[in-house]
Amino acid sequence: MSITMPEPCAETLAKRDRIVAAMRAIVPGEGVIDDPDALRPWESDALTAYRQPPMLVVLPETVEQVSAILSWCHAEGVKVVPRGSGTSLSGGALPLADAVLLGMGKFKRVLEIDYEDRVAVVQPGVTNLAITQAVEARGFYYAPDPSSQIACSIGGNVAENSGGVHCLKYGLTTNNVLGVELVLMDGEVVRLGGRHLDPAGLDLLGVVVGSEGLLGVVTEVTVRILPKPETARAVLVGFPDAEQAGACVAQVIAEGIIPAGMEMMDKPAIHAAEAFVQVGYPLDVGALLIVEVDGPAAECDHLIEEIARIAGANGAVTTRVSQDESERMAFWAGRKAAFPAVGRISPDYYCMDGTIPRRRLPEVLRRMEELSAQYGLGVANVFHAGDGNLHPLILYDANKPGELDRAEAFGADILRLCVEVGGVLTGEHGVGIEKRDLMPEMFGEEDLRQQQRVKCAFDPDLLLNPGKVFPTLHRCAELGRMHVHHGALPHPDLPRF
Amino acid sequence: MLEPRDAQDLRQIVADAVASGRKLELQGGGTRGSFGAPREAEVLSLRQISGVVDYDPAELVLTLRPGTPLDEVRALVAGEGQMLAFEPWGGEGATIGGTIAAGVAGSRRVTAGSARDHLLGVTVVSGRGEVFVAGAKVVKNVTGYDLPKLMAGSWGRLGAMTELTLKVLPRPRQTVTMLARGLAPAAAHAAMACALGCNAEVSAAAHLQTGEVLLRLAGFAPSVTARCAALPGLMAAHCTLEQLTEEEAAPLWHQAMTGSGLAGETRWRVHLPPRHAAELVGALEPHGAQWAMDWGGGQVWVALDRSDDLVRQQAARLGGEAALVAAAPEMRARVAALHPRCSAVANLEQRVRRAFDPAGVFATGRFTEDTDADQFSA
Numbered sequence: 095m096s097i098t099m100p101e102p103c104a105e106t107l108a109k110r111d112r113i114v115a116a117m118r119a120i121v122p123g124e125g126v127i128d129d130p131d132a133l134r135p136w137e138s139d140a141l142t143a144y145r146q147p148p149m150l151v152v153l154p155e156t157v158e159q160v161s162a163i164l165s166w167c168h169a170e171g172v173k174v175v176p177r178g179s180g181t182s183l184s185g186g187a188l189p190l191a192d193a194v195l196l197g198m199g200k201f202k203r204v205l206e207i208d209y210e211d212r213v214a215v216v217q218p219g220v221t222n223l224a225i226t227q228a229v230e231a232r233g234f235y236y237a238p239d240p241s242s243q244i245a246c247s248i249g250g251n252v253a254e255n256s257g258g259v260h261c262l263k264y265g266l267t268t269n270n271v272l273g274v275e276l277v278l279m280d281g282e283v284v285r286l287g288g289r290h291l292d293p294a295g296l297d298l299l300g301v302v303v304g305s306e307g308l309l310g311v312v313t314e315v316t317v318r319i320l321p322k323p324e325t326a327r328a329v330l331v332g333f334p335d336a337e338q339a340g341a342c343v344a345q346v347i348a349e350g351i352i353p354a355g356m357e358m359m360d361k362p363a364i365h366a367a368e369a370f371v372q373v374g375y376p377l378d379v380g381a382l383l384i385v386e387v388d389g390p391a392a393e394c395d396h397l398i399e400e401i402a403r404i405a406g407a408n409g410a411v412t413t414r415v416s417q418d419e420s421e422r423m424a425f426w427a428g429r430k431a432a433f434p435a436v437g438r439i440s441p442d443y444y445c446m447d448g449t450i451p452r453r454r455l456p457e458v459l460r461r462m463e464e465l466s467a468q469y470g471l472g473v474a475n476v477f478h479a480g481d482g483n484l485h486p487l488i489l490y491d492a493n494k495p496g497e498l499d500r501a502e503a504f505g506a507d508i509l510r511l512c513v514e515v516g517g518v519l520t521g522e523h524g525v526g527i528e529k530r531d532l533m534p535e536m537f538g539e540e541d542l543r544q545q546q547r548v549k550c551a552f553d554p555d556l557l558l559n560p561g562k563v564f565p566t567l568h569r570c571a572e573l574g575r576m577h578v579h580h581g582a583l584p585h586p587d588l589p590r591f
Numbered sequence: 592m593l594e595p596r597d598a599q600d601l602r603q604i605v606a607d608a609v610a611s612g613r614k615l616e617l618q619g620g621g622t623r624g625s626f627g628a629p630r631e632a633e634v635l636s637l638r639q640i641s642g643v644v645d646y647d648p649a650e651l652v653l654t655l656r657p658g659t660p661l662d663e664v665r666a667l668v669a670g671e672g673q674m675l676a677f678e679p680w681g682g683e684g685a686t687i688g689g690t691i692a693a694g695v696a697g698s699r700r701v702t703a704g705s706a707r708d709h710l711l712g713v714t715v716v717s718g719r720g721e722v723f724v725a726g727a728k729v730v731k732n733v734t735g736y737d738l739p740k741l742m743a744g745s746w747g748r749l750g751a752m753t754e755l756t757l758k759v760l761p762r763p764r765q766t767v768t769m770l771a772r773g774l775a776p777a778a779a780h781a782a783m784a785c786a787l788g789c790n791a792e793v794s795a796a797a798h799l800q801t802g803e804v805l806l807r808l809a810g811f812a813p814s815v816t817a818r819c820a821a822l823p824g825l826m827a828a829h830c831t832l833e834q835l836t837e838e839e840a841a842p843l844w845h846q847a848m849t850g851s852g853l854a855g856e857t858r859w860r861v862h863l864p865p866r867h868a869a870e871l872v873g874a875l876e877p878h879g880a881q882w883a884m885d886w887g888g889g890q891v892w893v894a895l896d897r898s899d900d901l902v903r904q905q906a907a908r909l910g911g912e913a914a915l916v917a918a919a920p921e922m923r924a925r926v927a928a929l930h931p932r933c934s935a936v937a938n939l940e941q942r943v944r945r946a947f948d949p950a951g952v953f954a955t956g957r958f959t960e961d962t963d964a965d966q967f968s969a
Contacts (some may be wrong), residue, residue, distance in 0.1 A: 300740025
């Protein structure tokens with residue numbers, strides 16, 4: 095456990111009873127949780143290596159309540175951590191001992207669906223999949239599909255700019271959200287974007303999406319819905335090694351094909367998945383590609399033929415085309431079960447999320463193998479191959495002393511490697527607490543300061559979700575000054591964590 | 592006019608202007624200079640900071656400097672069978688940096704997204720005279736705040752981009768336009784909504800005042816052929832369709848995309864929920880408005896020679912907004928180019944602007960709300 099959170103504020107802890115009373119005055123009944131036992135279930139998100147029971151949980155039901163909660167906390171200098179469904183893999187919703195955990199789970203209504211203009215207006219607690227379910231009878235769907243889509247909320251998706259296996263073709267959350275209603279830390283309610291494209295002024299919506307709950311609390315989301323493709327087909331291709339699979343991916347794209355999904359698994363991942371779900375993955379290959387195309391049947395047939403040809407030219411040893419919907423789903427079943435499957439072969443695993451330029455894949459895999467030997471920990475790889483987003487799963491046993499620390503150090507080295515070859519720390523899971531201290535690997539001091547100045551424009555007292563994303567907390571007044579010194583920290587007394 | 596040759600010169604110019612309290616107007620090709628109020632700031636041209644830094648077609652990313660002419664960029668990616676999917680357009684001499692800073696997107700915007708959706712990474716000299724990078728040079732990234740989104744469409748009010756990384760995509764192998772004639776706006780909107788909402792994957796839809804509805808289908812030949820065959824059946828309740836040659840279609844699309852060919856000096860660009868586009872033009876036609884619709888009705892160009900903001904009022908009434916894109920200097924001095932935001936959003940915008948440009952070195956008076964805000968806070 096190498097990540098330190100900000101020291102709890104003694105003054106806040108001392109007035110906990112008053113805070114509870116104030117929250118009860120805003121949210122009546124069971125919407126305020128302060129019993130220590132009842133707080134347990136809220137102590138982590140999906141990055142379960144980190145746990146911290148919150149000071150208290152508040153579950154508002156209306157935007158007026160959210161505004162009143164934030165306004166009160168702002169006036170009293172109390173920190174707030176927003177939370178959607180708690181499926182963050184980066185600790186974005188990790189509670190703080192001295193903060194109100196603001197759960198948005200009661201905002202569950204689909205408010206309006208406009209098929210003519212192809213938009214849906216929903217509350218932030220609606221799950222990602224529930225949006226698709228609300229519109230699918232009319233032949234529509236919501237495109238971004240993070241793997242946690244049955245549980246993750248659209249509000250959380252907005253905070254994290256969530257992706258999914260289809261985002262090379264259909265974009266991330268940011269490309270599919272038209273507007274939000276947002277409550278600022280001082281309680282002010284603003285609407286950014288809305289029912290039409292390209293609103294006037296600065297694209298504040300664009301910076302709110304993916305801001306990891308540090309800029310405001312989303313209370314309503316307007317999303318684009320798309321007509322469901324006529325059909326989808328997938329092809330499963332095995333290669334002797336990842337280099338050939340990578341060359342195949344590059345050629346598919348070079349020939350002008352943007353598949354709906356293009357996933358790669360390495361040998362350990364293939365074996366783990368096949369042992370778990372028995373879908374007939376070839377076990378004698380070094381890398382497996384699942385390529386899915388969607389659209390009119392004529393297009394799918396044509397593209398599947400093209401992809402099979404390209405695969406053959408790049409040394410594919412097995413090629414299976416889905417003949418029906420159940421076979422297509424079977425191809426995906428193994429990939430979608432890859433994480434739990436790895437969970438069966440190892441007591442614990444740690445999922446990384448870097449993106450690299452695809453052409454560097456063979457080199458990155460080779461160096462990852464070296465790191466694996468160096469740390470004495472196994473690694474299984476699943477990739478969103480089309481966009482170069484890697485999910486190495488580091489295998490470890492938390493019950494063995496020192497293994498979690500070693501797994502984290504291994505993970506950090508993988509992410510440093512991603513940045514070194516021209517990639518990034520996180521493609522879709524977010525920085526949260528997990529990659530917070532690695533931010534200087536990718537950004538210089540001035541880059542981070544400029545990002546934090548934007549934070550200050552929204553939340554000058556730094557009360558919203560502190561301890562996430564930024565490795566160093568600068569006071570906003572200091573950041574506002576011109577002509578700061580580069581390099582050396584001007585304020586050695588600042589909390590750094 | 593200041594024309595720095597590289598990012599270092601540019602940084603020095605901005606730092607000097609901050610120190611001496613001067614204002615700078617960032618400019619690309621200077622083709623959109625008549626947008627916004629007349630102003631007198633010194634022009635800082637980015638035209639000399641030009642050229643491609645890195646282009647790897649298989650990675651789908653292109654990194655280049657802001658002064659690179661848009662035509663050159665389009666030719667470069669076309670040479671690799673690729674395109675800028677948001678279909679940026681501009682006048683003679685338009686640069687990629689200026690086009691992105693103006694947030695310009697063409698007819699494909701309705702399905703492919705806008706400039707903001709394709710700007711992956713930036714290097715910027717801020718109004719503080721400091722250099723920062725944000726975003727990245729890969730297609731999928733959520734590391735840190737998405738500051739490239741703020742830069743796209745910011746009209747040079749936050750900083751000068753010295754390097755941009757764009758997402759590029761394969762160019763469709765075949766593009767076909769299907770045309771319906773003689774439709775009134777309400778029927779045209781229904782037809783466009785049907786086309787964009789069915790699974791024939793129509794990538795653009797436009798409607799002209801002369802009654803035409805244009806639908807674009809693009810992709811691999813077998814797919815386009817199949818969809819062109821299916822679309823008339825899917826839309827039988829709305830209209831009959833004929834196929835146009837690209838030579839016939841191109842000028843019609845150009846008119847819908849740019850609003851060119853509309854008469855008069857005063858022109859507005861309205862963005863609104865498409866379902867209200869027909870009502871908008873219905874309300875404005877009695878006043879003599881000429882118009883062209885793109886984005887399935889989500890963008891409407893309106894030419895109407897009136898000195899008031901009737902178009903803006905009507906757009907706002909229908910849940911949309913209007914930008915004043917061309918008018919006499921007198922009117923541009925009086926009527927804000929950008930649709931006014933409510934005070935809470937305007938204040939937030941001002942705070943964000945100050946986060947990049949605390950001294951207001953890029954607040955030239957072009958956007959009247961900026962001037963007001965600056966005076967207010969000073």
